[in-house]
Amino acid sequence: MRAALNELRKMRNKIIKTIVVIWALICGANWQSATAQNKGGITKRVTLIKTKPCVILTGAVQPKNFDTYIFRAAKNQTIVAAPFYYGRETNRLADDEQGSSGFDFVSPDGKSISDPQDVIFTATRTGNYKILVRPAYRRTSAKYVLKLSVTDKKPKTFDDLNKPPTCP
Numbered sequence: 001m002r003a004a005l006n007e008l009r010k011m012r013n014k015i016i017k018t019i020v021v022i023w024a025l026i027c028g029a030n031w032q033s034a035t036a037q038n039k040g041g042i043t044k045r046v047t048l049i050k051t052k053p054c055v056i057l058t059g060a061v062q063p064k065n066f067d068t069y070i071f072r073a074a075k076n077q078t079i080v081a082a083p084f085y086y087g088r089e090t091n092r093l094a095d096d097e098q099g100s101s102g103f104d105f106v107s108p109d110g111k112s113i114s115d116p117q118d119v120i121f122t123a124t125r126t127g128n129y130k131i132l133v134r135p136a137y138r139r140t141s142a143k144y145v146l147k148l149s150v151t152d153k154k155p156k157t158f159d160d161l162n163k164p165p166t167c168p
Contacts, residue, residue, distance in 0.1 A: 042067045043067075044057075044069055045070045046069050048072075054148070054151075054167035055149070056146070056147055056167055057147075058144070059133065059144055060141075061135050063135045068130055068131070068133075069133070069146070070130050071131075072127070072150075073127070074126045075125050077150050077151065077152055078122060078123075078149075079123055079149070080149045080151075081121065081131050081148055083136075083146045084144065084146075085143070086143040102133065102135060102136035103131055105130075105131060107125070108125055108128055109125065120154075131146065131148065147167065149167065
């Protein structure tokens, strides 16, 4: 009887050890994939409502990192994503075409527009859109302000590009 009881205890301990190892592997894999998505930057869901369709987001992003803002828009809505970077431009050659917009616009279908020249987009489908803010190319500061608005109407005027954007 005692021998059978000892065998049951050994089997129970093996099962517990196996479960702990599997659990550790699963948790470790999920943690690694979650942190690999955006090392060093922030990821934030932004909720825009009809009574307040505009928000001003501020941050600072260091080289090799990026900040991600996720928001929802309906098909044919107008999206304004206007970044403003603090600091001055460093020496830039006349034939330098890289620009300094420092952000990517990603639609729900995964299509990405890097360094867009325009800051106004029309939602091509209903879903979650992303703005990825990277350090601005050749800027002396990592600080930025991002105006994000989603409305049913086209904006009448643009903010002055030499000052931080504001919401109406």
